[in-house]
Amino acid sequence: MEGMHRILDIGVCEQDVLATVIHVDGSAYRREGACMLFREDGTQIGLLSAGCLEADVAARVQDLRRKGVSETIVFDMQAEDDLSWGQGAGCNGAVHVLLEPVDERLQQHLKTLKLYLDQGIEVTILKKLNDIGAVSDYLFLAGRHTFGEWSGHVPEEVEHYMNERTKKSGMFFVSGLSAYIYVHTIWPKSRVIVFGAGMDAIPLVKLAAQSGFSTVVSDWRPALCSRANFPEADELIVAFPEEAFQRIRFTPRDFILILTHQFQRDQQVLRYLLTKAVRYIGVLGSNLRTQRLLGGSAIPPIVKSPVGLSIGADGPEEIAVSIVAELISLQRSDCQKGMVLS
Incomplete structure (x- = not known):
């Protein structure tokens, strides 16, 4: 849900309107959970579709602010002619979009949501809808902690759903x-942690950040590991690997990429990381070179070499695409499996 992360990073203000895809019948450009923020100053953050819905939603936002209540709008894009809404989009889906005006309480709860996410804690949102599609209650569940505006108890069938390992987004009826x-x-x-700040790391870090990853770049050369080269990076660590290791708390969610282009440095980083619990270690270069880094030992399953999807990539930009595409694929797979990473 990169849209929500981006919204939270920028910050939500009172009088903003949060739009969320809560249900899709058939096919659509984006699925449940896609969200978008309409700011009071007219700016917009995120996307709900390929551009089919945004203008119509924006036209309703001002009226929604005056009413001060949430509502659900259904956009039927199944028709392929120009007589229905959608102007022949032909997406074969009906998209249910929930619009919520941000008041002081919701603003504070969204700030709390960001705090939990920044601590690496997943958060599940429950929103109860009334007969007219407005939110009557909502609850955020972060581990054993809850916050929000919810009256009464949470039914057992909801708790059972929340305890399932696979948590699919969408609406369901609670008897x-x-x-x-x-x-x-x-x-x-x-988090994507890149060891090596050469020219090929620049498009890689930029694309990873644009794709919703938190990014860290580590290199011992200050002329390379700089804000001028990596303006999108969340953190720059100018240090030799042994010092950088002490400054990074590695987690099972971390994707590591090794591209210092110096054999001994790559070897040092790789051998150290094999002692840590991380999600993925990608090594730039051939399979044979990586085996040499390991002293001739077999390459462990956690290590991907050559790094990235096999798309025939050539040049820094294409290689960046192949790598980030692979990371997105792994990340989506983890979420679908309901992996709890701590």
């Missing part, structure tokens, strides 16, 4: 509440 519930789990940003 104990006689109401529909929208459920969505927001996962903390995965």
